[in-house]
Amino acid sequence: MPRATSDRFTRAHQPSAKSKASSDASGSSAAARNPIFNTERFGQHILKNPQTAQSIVDAANLRPTDKVLEVGPGTGNLTVRILEKAKHVTAVEMDPRMAAELTKRVQGKPEQRKLEIIIGDFVKAELPYFDVCISNTPYQISSPLVFRLLSHRPLFRVAILMFQREFATRLVATPGSALWSRLSANVQLYSKVDLIMHVNKNNFRPPPKVESSVVRVVPRDPPPPVEFGEFDGLGRIVFSRRNKTVHANFMAKGVMEMLESNWKTWASVNEVMVEDNVNFKQKVEQVLQETGFAESRAAKMDINDLLKLLAAFHDAGIHFA
Template sequence: MPRATTEKFSRAHQPAAKKKEGKETGSMTNPIFNTARFGQHILKNPATAQKIVDAANLKPTDKVMEVGPGTGNLTVKILEKAKHVTAIEMDPRMAAEVIKRVQGTPEQRKLEVVIGDFVKVDMPYFEVCISNTPYQISSPLIFRLLSHRPLFRVAILMFQREFALRLVARPGTALWSRLSANVQLYAKVDNIINVSRNDFRPPPQVESSVIRLVPIDPPPPVKFEEFDGLNRIIFSRPNKTVRGNFQAKGVMKMLEQNRKTWLAMQEMMDDGKAINVLVDEVLAENEVTENRAAKMDIDDLLKCVVSFP
């Protein structure tokens, strides 16, 4: 039997309220499970499911982590090719359905189902991640994967199309953003499959896309918190100059407090240089004073973050 590990659930996981007559139609709800409760949409098109699994180029020795298996339409296809699958599912009823689908088959020994919130559960060792991602955990899933060690080989992830396009956006395009820069610092990202809303049950309000995420190995020697801190400032108004964003209300005060904290932790003396002077020197040194975040690439951003003492 595949193993199922249970977690405690909050009130959000209690049975949903009974449907009021006339308020919903059968076409808008899953006939077996209340998928809307967890923001899930079950992938029903077998051809699309096969494309997603094929995109992972699975090996017979691979250990796969699947996030949000739903009723197992992707899971059964992954099990055909991989050595082992750990499926993390929040809805106990769906987890039971996944287990039921492989009972009595050779694949049942290759499957472990973990019941719980992906954001909170311990991740297993894995080489490949595949996910039809619940929309509300799109960003947490991406950054939890990128911070995981040891590095995995590849992740094949389905997201709302707008989110996916922001992940793959390039400098100078309308969708280039803090999210794009933060993800592309650590991984190569490609949009590989566009998925119609009609491939799901119930159909979501938006179209979806599948992306391929390959971690950069070794990862760049920069702290994510520092890189993201810089991006928070300069992407706050991406079409304004970098210097203009640093001069926004409250920014210099925050930087001064952070600098004092850092000096204290390093047991170093303050040289007395004003924070605005220090910022201007760093921006001028990297020739980005009049640049705009909307057009700065990863190298531009990295030069800035490593120049700050």
């Protein structure tokens, strides 16, 4: 993943004499068509309201010793405020044009020494150590960003993240609510999530078609001793039709075949003898009946319910990953 200090990045993007002359000739019409703010290719919308930007940074309660990871800095409206309070900022930006603007913004200032820019895809980037993450998240990486952060080690202290409002409200949803989902359960298993504020779409340039919200994510430390793939695998089944019974979801087409294949693979890897002519469907139904969750519905099951069900399946040698 290419990294660049402000100095190196600026030199690499100096305009040629020909392009500068062309720019001068175009005059004010070029300014009106400034391509910097044509961000649709990367799904990015620049936060322009200074009060909102300051509120987001304040919510992080930054310390002078903090190293901050910022995702999607754009032209730096959040970045410059973070740099005032933190020891160091690593900004991950997909769009080289935005990275160039951010570089120019700190050029020759004391903050330049505190800023590192990584140009590329956050999902694939090699992340440094960080205490705090702040993000005006491009909508298309919302889910990968959350789970990349929660799987990062060592654990960070807090993340202040802006998402599309529907996604944010799913993160903080509670069992029994309309938006309680596999996403809600997965995130809340590994972290505490709070809604901080709503942000109107007119706070951005260009304005998105949807409203946004900011959430605070604090990882559970220590993290629960649960393999994510197992918990998520169970969630995929029970939340596939959240208002149907758990039993009905396990009886859905293809589920039993997949689980039986997983069971035999697990048994082979762990050198466990598999009984001949075992009735696997009956084995699954027995777990559901004994735990009392056969007639439960995922829409109302909390994380403890899901963990109890997962543990019972594991006791029976049935795995989901």
